[in-house]
Amino acid sequence: MQRALTAEDKEEVVKELIRAGIEEEIAEQIKGEFIPAELTIELDELLEMQIEEAYARDILMVQGRREEGEVKLGDIELKVNKSKLPELIKGELRKKLRAVRDKLSRRKLDEILKKVEEKYEKAKVEPREAVGIVAAQSIGEPGTQMTLRTFHYAGVGAIYITLGLPRIIEIVDARKKPSTPAMKIKLAGEYASDRNKAEELTMEIEETYIRDIGKVEASTEDMSVWVSLKERELKRRHIGREEVEEKLKGLGAGVLVEATEDGKLRIQVQNKFYHELLRLEEKVSSTLVKGIEGIKRAIVRRDVDGEYMLYTEGSALKKVMRIEGIDFSRTTTNNIAEIADVLGIEAARNAIIEEMMGTLEEQGLDVDPRHVMLIADAMTMDGEVKQIGRHGLAGGKASVLSRAAFEVTVDNLLEAATHGETDELKGVTENVIVGQPIKLGTGAIELVAR
Amino acid sequence: MKKGKILEHKLVPKHEVMEESEVKELLDTYKIKKEQIPKIKLSDAVIKEIKAEVGDVVKITRESRTAGKFLAYRLVIE
Structure with a gap:
């Protein structure tokens, strides 16, 4: 399609540019560069290439321009987008090129892009490089400098959290439950700006049992359990007496609950056995009245953006999801198994990376995220979170010798022998054992003479 | 649970089912078989x-x- 750009088009471009986060000054500049011209590419085509509309329009301009030399913003956009670089580098490149645009010529621009692409290609890992071993060493060495102690949550004096080496081990072992489960709950709307509202929420999610709000006594005299509720606790936690009564009635069929005049609650045992009475006492005191099971404590803190948020001891992602006032999309837990369950395997992969990098960074260790990403990828490869041990990744290896060299040697060899397994000697460990060159790096190439 | 709520979570990346032709192109590019792609379970929260x-x-x-930004692929398994 061929058409000329009208003044209206230009105004629209400026609006688009500003909306895309471009400074007004630059937007005006781009507008100034526009000259009516014939267009060779359609806007739709460019948009299909996932180019932002504002830039797409500028590219159309560049396409239709006849004079040579000067570099327009659209040139940068078009050429950078065409290159095979990762998004992050493209973004950086765009920003830098835009800043020096007046010193560029189109030839120079091409040259710069070529150089950057070359450098990027060079920085890539060579085929057959033992990336797993590099990752293991890159995390292992800083690991020796890590503390063995656990610490407080950064910024939350009151909650203990496993950090340092024990935490790293916990993550790669893919434990079903961390030793110190905890959540960071972000809040939505006015809950995030009003401290009192946030405090109210803590009451909503903190688990509250009958024993927390009253005294539970078993009396052998009348064979019943007496509950005397503490008025102060009820008020603080916004719990009504009727609510408690209701919960107790739900204990089971045939449970008789009555409120006496002095404000006590009496629960009668059906059959008058002593052990029945004790069982009932236990059952009554551990009845959940309010909150979410598993959340032992919740604390309100202000985050870096000045928003109020909650830190919790204990974790229950699925149940917290339903609470009104929380911003679920930004709420996380340190229980990776729970994330895999509620949010899926990809979220678990992200959580492994975040947790590991967080733990390493907290200790002041600078490990390249690529190593951690590799570990997370390996752990989640099969669609479920697997540990890096004999029950997971190492145990799933195809080679008998490799498994035997890792842990429980005799068991592995015996098992393999009874099943008549063969070892194809493809991996590193196997070949070291039998004394052959390993198939890595230069060892990966075989020459055939004719 | 509200539908699609987990898809909005910051830890959950965008998942899209690929067209048959796209899959073929992918396998041809990397010269691999379908089974060599990392897996995702049918019971996975996002897959559901x-x-x-x-x-x-x-x-x-x-x-x-x-x-x-980075593209990854997973094959849906039982």
């Missing part, structure tokens, strides 16, 4: 949301610390 089926390949657009 986007209603993918066994044998489908999902394209995952990950946010990466080092690359900005």
Whole structure:
């Protein structure tokens, strides 16, 4: 399609540019560069290439321009987008090129892009490089400098959290439950700006049992359990007496609950056995009245953006999801198994990376995220979170010798022998054992003479 | 639970079921078989949301610390 750009088009471009986060000054500049011209590419085509509309329009301009030399913003956009670089580098490149645009010529621009692409290609890992071993060493060495102690949550004096080496081990072992489960709950709307509202929420999610709000006594005299509720606790936690009564009635069929005049609650045992009475006492005191099971404590803190948020001891992602006032999309837990369950395997992969990098960074260790990403990828490869041990990744290896060299040697060899397994000697460990060159790096190439 | 709520979570990247032709192109590019792609279970929370089926390949657009944006693929299994 061929058409000329009208003044209206230009105004629209400026609006688009500003909306895309471009400074007004630059937007005006781009507008100034526009000259009516014939267009060779359609806007739709460019948009299909996932180019932002504002830039797409500028590219159309560049396409239709006849004079040579000067570099327009659209040139940068078009050429950078065409290159095979990762998004992050493209973004950086765009920003830098835009800043020096007046010193560029189109030839120079091409040259710069070529150089950057070359450098990027060079920085890539060579085929057959033992990336797993590099990752293991890159995390292992800083690991020796890590503390063995656990610490407080950064910024939350009151909650203990496993950090340092024990935490790293916990993550790669893919434990079903961390030793110190905890959540960071972000809040939505006015809950995030009003401290009192946030405090109210803590009451909503903190688990509250009958024993927390009253005294539970078993009396052998009348064979019943007496509950005397503490008025102060009820008020603080916004719990009504009727609510408690209701919960107790739900204990089971045939449970008789009555409120006496002095404000006590009496629960009668059906059959008058002593052990029945004790069982009932236990059952009554551990009845959940309010909150979410598993959340032992919740604390309100202000985050870096000045928003109020909650830190919790204990974790229950699925149940917290339903609470009104929380911003679920930004709420996380340190229980990776729970994330895999509620949010899926990809979220678990992200959580492994975040947790590991967080733990390493907290200790002041600078490990390249690529190593951690590799570990997370390996752990989640099969669609479920697997540990890096004999029950997971190492145990799933195809080679008998490799498994035997890792842990429980005799068991592995015996098992393999009874099943008549063969070892194809493809991996590193196997070949070291039998004394052959390993198939890595230069060892990966075989020459055939004719 | 509100539908699609987990898809909005910041830890959950975008999952899309790929067309048959796209899958073929992918396998040809990397010279691999379908079974060599990392797996995702049918019972996975996200797979249930986007209603993918066994044998489908999902394209995952990950946010990466080092690359900005990164494409990954997973094969849906039982």
